[in-house]
Amino acid sequence: xxxxxxxxxxxxxxxxxxxxxxxxxxxxxxxxxxxxxxxxxxxxxxxxxxxxxxxxxxxxxxxxxxxxxxxxxxxxxxxxxxxxxxxxxxxxxxxxxxxxxxxxxxxxxxxxxxxxxxxxxxxxxxxxxxxxxxxxxxxxxxxxxxxxxxxxxxxxxxxxxxxxxxxxxxxxxxxxxxxxxxxxxxxxxxxxxxxxxxxxxxxxxxxxxxxxxxxxxxxxxxxxxxxxxxxxxxxxxxxxxxxxxxxxxxxxxxxxxxxxxxxxxxxxxxxxxxxxxxxxxxxxxxxxxxxxxxxxxxxxxxxxxxxxxxxxxxxxxxxxxxxxxxxxxxxxxxxxxxxxxxxxxxxxxxxxxxxxxxxxxx
Ligand code: IPM
Ligand code: MN
Numbered sequence: 001x002x003x004x005x006x007x008x009x010x011x012x013x014x015x016x017x018x019x020x021x022x023x024x025x026x027x028x029x030x031x032x033x034x035x036x037x038x039x040x041x042x043x044x045x046x047x048x049x050x051x052x053x054x055x056x057x058x059x060x061x062x063x064x065x066x067x068x069x070x071x072x073x074x075x076x077x078x079x080x081x082x083x084x085x086x087x088x089x090x091x092x093x094x095x096x097x098x099x100x101x102x103x104x105x106x107x108x109x110x111x112x113x114x115x116x117x118x119x120x121x122x123x124x125x126x127x128x129x130x131x132x133x134x135x136x137x138x139x140x141x142x143x144x145x146x147x148x149x150x151x152x153x154x155x156x157x158x159x160x161x162x163x164x165x166x167x168x169x170x171x172x173x174x175x176x177x178x179x180x181x182x183x184x185x186x187x188x189x190x191x192x193x194x195x196x197x198x199x200x201x202x203x204x205x206x207x208x209x210x211x212x213x214x215x216x217x218x219x220x221x222x223x224x225x226x227x228x229x230x231x232x233x234x235x236x237x238x239x240x241x242x243x244x245x246x247x248x249x250x251x252x253x254x255x256x257x258x259x260x261x262x263x264x265x266x267x268x269x270x271x272x273x274x275x276x277x278x279x280x281x282x283x284x285x286x287x288x289x290x291x292x293x294x295x296x297x298x299x300x301x302x303x304x305x306x307x308x309x310x311x312x313x314x315x316x317x318x319x320x321x322x323x324x325x326x327x328x329x330x331x332x333x334x335x336x337x338x339x340x341x342x343x344x345x346x347x348x349x350x351x352x353x354x355x356x357x358x359x360x361x362x
Pocket of ligand 2: 246247250
């Protein structure tokens with residue numbers, strides 16, 4: 001049966017890094033007899049320029065008819081002056097919401113070749129292997145009202161709202177994931193201040209009763225921010241509210257050397273998912289062939305694993321990326337501990353990954 005992957009390159013380096021990941025995927029599909037079509041649509045600033053909106057209906061419709069979505073990045077200085085409804089970021093938030101992708105998984109794993117690239121001591125970083133499960137379609141990002149108030153518009157409100165069911169489904173995902181890992185969940189909240197966090201904690205404790213094999217702890221978000229730096233190897237699965245997860249995942253990315261290495265998967269109850277690098281559109285280096293495609297290539301691996309049941313091929317991508325980095329080959333954003341460093345372009349990096357995958361298969 002034919003599968004459909006919709007590609008949303010977006011802005012800045014988005015088109016370059018998604019082109020890389022698509023090349024890797026096409027190479028894998030061609031040698032594994034999979035019938036997959038790729039359809040490209042616009043999102044973010046590119047969509048504003050073409051259609052006057054960051055999320056055209058055509059893009060939403062196409063995503064609804066897809067098995068998986070691969071997204072690059074959105075945003076750039078060109079669109080910074082726009083009103084809120086017309087900002088590229090609204091395209092990204094809009095597609096997550098429209099598709100109901102409530103669970104955002106961000107794996108944080110040490111790459112041996114990159115431990116020197118981390119600002120933290122090697123001994124802290126080597127053991128790092130956890131996943132952040134960030135709630136993605138509720139909380140502070142989507143709560144209403146969110147507006148200026150008063151006759152002079154000099155009051156402002158944002159709302160952190162959740163239904164019990166919205167918390168339950170993402171917490172459930174985290175427990176399911178923990179079963180496949182080291183069976184340890186850290187739930188992160190601000191229950192000493194926020195009512196939403198107290199309900200979050202309740203739901204986690206209720207869910208925990210059905211998973212006696214999973215060890216659960218609660219951490220306050222401020223303390224967790226510190227623990228991520230002082231003792232990162234304690235974590236296996238972290239689960240948290242939308243904005244806490246946004247902030248902590250950028251913090252966590254430096255553990256493994258670079259935001260340019262961090263993939264993400266946004267999932268719901270069925271197999272449909274959206275896959276994107278955790279980094280932004282890096283307009284300063286766009287179009288120069290300098291962008292690191294690995295976060296998007298690793299996101300493509302997650303796409304194979306979660307949306308297409310191709311675990312073996314997903315692992316082949318991950319192994320190839322490790323091998324290439326261990327050989328000292330990398331884009332200019334990384335610092336690899338190797339005497340024979342070789343700095344390569346976006347497309348050369350992609351070639352290396354594809355060659356390594358093919359070499360490992362034969
Ligand atoms: C992310 C990004 C987005 C978010 C922005 C671009 C809206 O920072 O994916 O983490 O805050 O979710
Ligand atoms: Mn973010």
